[in-house]
Structures are given as structure tokens and as C-alpha cells.
Amino acid sequence: MVPDAIPALKAQQPGKDVLVEQPAYDLIELFFFAYRDFVSDPDRILDEYGFGRAHHRVLHFVSRQPGLTIAELLDILRITKQSLNRVLKELIEKDFIESRMGTSDRRQRLLFATSKGHDLALKLAKLQTRRIMRALSDMDPEAKETVSRYLLSLIDPDDNAHVKQLVFGPKKT
Template sequence: MSVMVSTPVLHPAPAAPSEAPHTAVPYDLIELFFFAYRDFVGDPDRILADYGFGRAHHRVLHFVQRRPGLTIAELLDILQITKQSLNRVLKELVETGFVESRTGTQDKRQRNLHATAAGHELAVRLAQLQAKRINGALTLVGPEASEVIARYLAALIDPSERPKVQDLLAGPR
């Protein structure tokens, strides 16, 4: 069963209450979040390991596949990583034939990134694994929960980043 999750509208977070020195820590939610993330990325990790790739490769490939023509500057902004760390990962993805870097049509100094056929296939395979896990969880909690979950996850995003994320969630270019 496939459940579609609508794009959440990211609203500014309400003003945070003043921090009390003994604010209750929701350890159960923190730990559930860790375990959920571990398993969510664990499925793709096993496949990526066959290629000698890791999570950084997955993130780069995901966004390059979803947004053909993405510039390196845009990718750095999305991932919020250093150019140095991106260069190593991107070089490996280009050298192994999963991503190609093309000269920009408007600005010849710009590099536009595109997933190759092999890159597209791998990115979709990884996304399908994660979709299976998400859809399975939604089946257990009920598809009506997807909107609440989407709002909750959106609320975890830094308020200054929400407009940018909202634009990204609008879908591929």
C-alpha cells in the first residue's frame, strides 16, 4: 500500500518559552528518533556499502537526482557542508559514473549536476527502500497521521531554514 504524504506548510515556530533550568527532557522521543533514523538510513547503508559509498554519497545522489541541473553552490546550501567534504564525495560519484557535472549554459563557470542513468537507478532504489519503511509505519499508525508527522518533522527544522526547505519540498525543478 502506498500512502502519499502531502507537502507540509512550514510555519514559523511559536515563541519558545523561557528556558527553565530543569526543563523536562523527552528522552523517550530523543531515543526513538535515534533508533528510527538508524533504521531509516540503515536500509540504504547496506546497499551503498556494496559500492564503497556512505551516507554522504546517498544525500548528494538523492538531491542531484531529484533536482537535475542543481549547482554545486545550491547543493552546498542544501546539505550545509563544506566544499571540501562535498568535493571528495562528488568526485567519487562522478568517477564511478553515478553523477555527471556539466558546464552551465548561462554561466560557463557554473557546474550543473545531473544523475546518470545508473545514478538515477540507484537513487530511486534507495528512495524506494525508505518509502517502504515510511509507508509501512503509516500503515501501522494510520494514513491520517501523515499530516501530523509532516508538521512535527517540519517543526524540528530550524525556523530560519524552513522557507528554504519549503521550496525544496515543492518538488524537483
């Protein structure tokens, strides 16, 4: 049973921090379990290639934004250059991503998913979309918008506009 209200939270005012009397263990644990299952289908497929979740994230964003620079990808993923280099090297060596020289700045490296990389990214996205749509199918038609607003509100306020632009803004061509 899902509670109508969570007594651990005090009244919230828009734009203000929420005061917490006790941790919302139920929601925290639901997030843990939802994330576990959300990534489980892609994890099984990625394992066949010797890839992990870091590979998935890189492949996802490079496939969605062809021509993404390494600096932009680092900003999106918030990982170290060292971590990215290891994952990117594997994806390039196995022909899932290619790195091209920038047109205006030859020092810049632009990242593109190969057709093989795009196909894998699409396959993983479809698996996760199926899970999301199944969850939304039992809800009101407005649920997708509500869930989107909720997820955006979980993102740090100073990064919210940037994430909105990445998710909802025009894609690179």
C-alpha cells in the same frame, strides 16, 4: 507504551520556544533508533559500492533536482566544499553523477544523475519509502500530514520556507 503527554515539556504557545524542565530522553532515543534503522537498508546497498551516507545525500538531491548547482547543493547539505568535492569526485568517477557546464555562466557546474545514479537513488528511496509507509499504515489517514508538519517544525525557523520549497515546490527540469 508511548506516553500520551510528555511531562518534561511545559505548555507551548505557537511560535514560542518551549521551556524544558528535563530532557525528553524517550523521544531523543526514539529519534536515534528510528534514524539508525531508517538508514540501515540503504547503508547496506551503499556499502556494496564503497559509498556512505554522504554519497546517498548527494545522489538523492542531485537525482531529485537535475541541474542543481554545486552552490545550491552546498546550501542544502550544509557541508564544506572540501567534503562535497571528495564525495562528488567519487560519484562522478563511478558514473553516478555528471557535471555539466552552465548554459548562461560557463563557470557554473550543473549536476545531473546518470541513469545509473538515478536508478540507485530510486532504489534507496523505495527502501526508505517502504519503511515509512509501514509505519504510517497503522495510523490514521491524516498521519502523513501530521508527521510532515511535525518534521517541518523541527527544522530551524529561518530555514523552514527554504526546505518547504525544496521538498514541496516544483522540481527543476
